[in-house]
Amino acid sequence: MSHTTIEWLYVGAVVGVLIWVGAIAWDAERLIGETPEDAITIKVTAQQWFWTFEHPDGTKEIGELTVKVGKVYKFDVTAKDVIHAFNIPVHAVMIDAVPGRINHIWFAPDQPGEYLIQCREYCGLLHYQMRATLIVEA
Amino acid sequence: MCLFPTKFCIIALTLLVFSAFSPILGSAFGQESEVINRSVFAWNLFYELMTAAIVVGVIVQGTLIYIIFRFREKKIKHEEVSG
Numbered sequence: 686m687s688h689t690t691i692e693w694l695y696v697g698a699v700v701g702v703l704i705w706v707g708a709i710a711w712d713a714e715r716l717i718g719e720t721p722e723d724a725i726t727i728k729v730t731a732q733q734w735f736w737t738f739e740h741p742d743g744t745k746e747i748g749e750l751t752v753k754v755g756k757v758y759k760f761d762v763t764a765k766d767v768i769h770a771f772n773i774p775v776h777a778v779m780i781d782a783v784p785g786r787i788n789h790i791w792f793a794p795d796q797p798g799e800y801l802i803q804c805r806e807y808c809g810l811l812h813y814q815m816r817a818t819l820i821v822e823a
Numbered sequence: 824m825c826l827f828p829t830k831f832c833i834i835a836l837t838l839l840v841f842s843a844f845s846p847i848l849g850s851a852f853g854q855e856s857e858v859i860n861r862s863v864f865a866w867n868l869f870y871e872l873m874t875a876a877i878v879v880g881v882i883v884q885g886t887l888i889y890i891i892f893r894f895r896e897k898k899i900k901h902e903e904v905s906g
């Protein structure tokens with residue numbers, strides 16, 4: 686192989702890898718970013734230092750959130766005082782809770798059980814205790 | 824310069840791009856599959872990209888090691904160097 690051939694192969698390989706990574710990122714953004722249409726909306730409100738959840742029928746839960754397996758949930762996340770972050774580690778859910786702003790994120794629980802919900806943005810003295818329980822019913 | 828490398832690169836790139844986009848095209852034109860598990864999705868992505876990164880790393884490092892070994896200075900002629 687001549688030097689030119691090797692150089693072109695190298696350029697091709699680098700460009701190819703970049704395009705591939707770009708395509709994967711694009712696809713991931715599309716799949717994760719778009720909320721499925723049949724999602725049930727839950728209003729999530731963060732404040733120092735607890736979580737409030739409101740179901741579509743108006744029922745409110747504090748410190749725990751009850752959902753069902755096989756349904757899709759969309760969270761409308763906001764905060765009352767300072768910036769928090771809504772995080773369900775096991776389900777790879779994480780979004781900032783910002784006062785005066787509603788952020789969206791969705792997830793679909795597929796296993797019954799109890800999972801951790803936590804604040805993931807330092808929000809003051811009791812930030813470390815700002816947890817809630819996600820209860821997934823069968 | 825012959826056209827071989829350019830042609831080869833164009834073909835290779837086309838194949839790469841198509842292989843990367845085919846799942847996207849499939850889901851865009853086909854039926855939308857069942858709802859994804861975010862966690863599984865994220866970890867799959869992580870392993871996939873880690874595999875790619877390691878493959879690239881192995882090729883680059885392997886090439887370097889090969890070149891260094893292949894063209895190592897077996898017999899240094901000090902006279903020539905010092906002139």
Ligand SMILES: [Cu+2]
Nearest residue numbers: 804806808812
């Ligand atoms: Cu916090």
